[in-house]
Amino acid sequence: MHTFSRLFLATALACTVLLAGGCGPKQVSPYAGGAGAGSDDSMGGNRMGNITEETGPGVEGLDSTGRGGSGSLATDADQQSDAYKRAHGRSSPEFTPIYFDYDHSGIRSDQIPSMEHNGGYLKSNSSARVLIEGNTDNRGTNEYNLALGERRAMSAKTYLIEFGIEESRIRTVSYGEERPLFNGGSEDDYAHNRRDDFILE
Structure with missing residues (x-):
């Protein structure tokens, strides 16, 4: 019986050593993805691409509107530039903002192409919904603005409703003077703060 106990302990110890050895750290090769990586890696040829491969060359391909062509994306820094804000306000990339005369709420004739562009997008994308954000410059009282x-x-x-867009797809909100794009006091700053932004929902 004493021999049987020793044999049992030796077998249990050998099994423990073998199991513990199989749970040790494994060698993992570092990710070598990107354009230069070959397809014969340890993952069986399934390598992941990098951001440039997925989105295109980046912001270098921005067109004159700043929206970019051929799949490029504008970075947050681009969207904070004065030139971008003057062209796009806070509107979603699919839409164009419209601007107003001082103390007026009627759509100017030079803003009709922008409204038709926005309406055209909504007609072509029947499930799209839009939030229209009304903004003013900071002249006048907060309540008036x-x-x-x-x-x-x-x-x-x-x-947009007269253009043929269902009313249920359009929401409005007023920010008055609370969200200026530009904090300066020039007429150009005021003119760019007097706008409607169109946000895709």
Whole structure:
């Protein structure tokens, strides 16, 4: 019986050593992805691409509108530039902002192409919904500017409904003077703060 106990202990110890040896750290080769990686890696040829391969060459291909062609994406830094903000406001890339005269909420004739562009996108994408954000410059009281921003957003909403977009796909909000793009006091700053932005929902 004493021999049997020793044999049992020796067998248990050998099994423990073998099992523990199989649980040790494994050697993992570092990721070598990217354009220069070959397809004969340890993952059986399934390598992951890098960001450049997935999105294109980057922001170098921006077109004159700043939106980029051939799959390029604008970076957050580009969207914070004054040139980008002057062209796009805070509108989603699919839309174009519209601008207003001082203390007016009617859509100017030079803004009709932008409204038709926005309406055309909504017609072509029947499931798309839009939020129209009305903005003003900082002249006047806060209460007056909130009401003016609402009238501006409603003007754009009315235009889109007359263009053939269902009312249920359009929401409005007024920010008045609370969200200026530009904090300066020049007429150009004021003019770019008096706008409707169109946000894809």
